Amino acid sequence: MSAIAVHELTRTFDDFVAVDSATFDVARGEIFGFLGPNGAGKTTTIRMLCGLLRPTSGHAQVAGFHVARDAAALRARIGYMSQSFSLYPDLTADENIQLFAGLYDVTGARFAQRREWVLGMAGLRGFERHVTGTLPLGFKQRLALGCAVLHEPLILFLDEPTSGVDPVARRGFWDLIHDLAQAGTTVLVSTHYMEEAEYCNRLILMNRGRIIAAGAPQTLRSAMTEAIIEVITDDAPRAVEALTRAGGVIEASMYGRAVHVVVADAGAQAVTMVRETLVAAGRSVESITQVTPSLEHVFVSTVRSEGGAVAG
Amino acid sequence: MLSPRRTLAMARKEWIQLRRDPRSMVLAFGMPVLMLVFFGYAISWDITDIPIAVLDQDRTARSRHLIDAFEASGYFTVVSRPERASDIDDALVHGRVTGALTIPPGFTRDLAAGRPAAIQLLLDGSDANTATVALNYSSAIAAGYSRDVLLQGRSIEAPATAETRVWYNPTLESSNMIVPGLIAVVMSIIAAMLTALTIAREWERGTMEQLAATPVHRLEVVFGKLLPYLGIGMFDVATTVLAGVLIFGVPLRGSILLLAAMTLLFLLGALGLGMAISAVLKSQVLATQVAMVATYLPALLLSGFLFDIASMPAALRAVSYIVPAKYYIAVTRGVFLKGVGIDVLWIQGISMVAFATVGIALATAAFRKRIEA
Known part of the structure; x- marks a missing residue:
């Protein structure tokens, strides 16, 4: 049985369709990603799965519980970390742990053991009595994660857990997510950092309330039919200008010093075509190579092929 | 099933937060006694030492005797003795005196002749209450x-x-x-103000979403949040009662236990009402203002504290029946002054039970665990 089974899940706010017929399954112990820009419907979907928001139509089962009907029983078996930092800032780290232990019925020896685990995991030993609001953001986020998994939930929902954190702390946070998954927790995590999606076993791409692609990161990348050619020239803006007008080029954009050119078909022909276009425009080409598409390329390409614009 | 552990976890958290918030601490522990002392001294219907000017144009032993009678009463104090009638106008206009007594020439002569001897008392009617009292006193003296x-x-x-x-x-x-009435008014305000912040604060800070995702039941949240404030409310009533007895010398004739039981019920209702307002409005500023207006005005105006309910128009009289402070004031006055028991105050007892039930029911109904927005 899958940890999460979602079928045609829809949520509307008046005329606005926040989530449109989402259907997907999450296996036990999987790290499952929601990737998409702000406003794609990631948070709304997670809130419905946690029983915080009633679906307009469709249904979802989480850990075997119906999200709309059995919300109360469901909450004891899931952990949730909302988008904004949401522990009590005027309580100390230890008081926050004690509060959530009380709410999740974690008591006695188990409490002592879990408390130690959280303090160690969050790197908060020696800071137990510091008021949470004064801790650095990275520590707060790890403490929030600790409070969300105090009761060792079957399924953990993380809504953009790393937004606003520096890259090093973000990396460390993902190590924690991996450890939890290793221990058997199913993790559903949303992010708008494309590179973070690479850490997921499987993911769905969401845009404007709809799932536009689903699969493992590797599968999504190889399913992309278009190719990306990276060129370095003497004048990137003028190269983009020349390439955009050329036939066979879907899109040309600056990527740092380089220019990324999206072409319909991969192969030597395309590389030749790009080189010739640039030379004809009077540019000198320093290097030209075909690169593996990133998830960002996949995302943009998928949105483009659907004829839509990116929300955000 | 309600879990005592979860309820206590909420109560403990609420108490810690309260302790670390100086604004709430002042409201919880400082305000009640401060308001009692402040209002207790400011509001007084006992009128003594009304400042008057005296213009004695008769200047006889008899006229001086009359002036002595005014001063000896204790209700009037002669603060000026002008020479001319025009000075009296000036003193009244500037508010230096509240009244002016004029004894015309020929006062003694008229008395001796057995004719009616007129004296004049001018009163500043802009304070109607004081003027009425002064009028009655002066008639009695005359x-x-x-x-x-x-x-x-x-x-x-x-x-x-x-x-x-x-x-x-x-x-x-x-x-x-x-x-005794003031204790009821002050507690109506304080109780609703205390809890008005509590749920709105969770919505504003985004902690409500985290709380909602835990297995905590909304009744556990409501009771957990009520507990510390109930304790504070009881403490406040105890200190204001003590202040009333010690500072103002008000006799406490009835059963303290009965007063405590009624107070507990009244506080449950008032705290629940504040919490319901907080849960519906989801904004601390708005909730505080609404709680203030919803409790302060009825408690002050429609409870029988300042104005006699029997002499109000029928519509206001009807509204006064749903003002909880009206019943609680009957309890505090009854227990303090008359020393009456539950055999007399049973209607108030039923009202208090009803108020407590409605308050908690409203708070629970208004509190939603879902994030519907």
């Missing part, structure tokens, strides 16, 4: 003076006299009436 003049030292038996005796507040001290 009547007593006239009787003395007529009898000229002889004594008579009046054919009929009314033996009046005032029960419960024999000296008619207004503080005896104000302080």
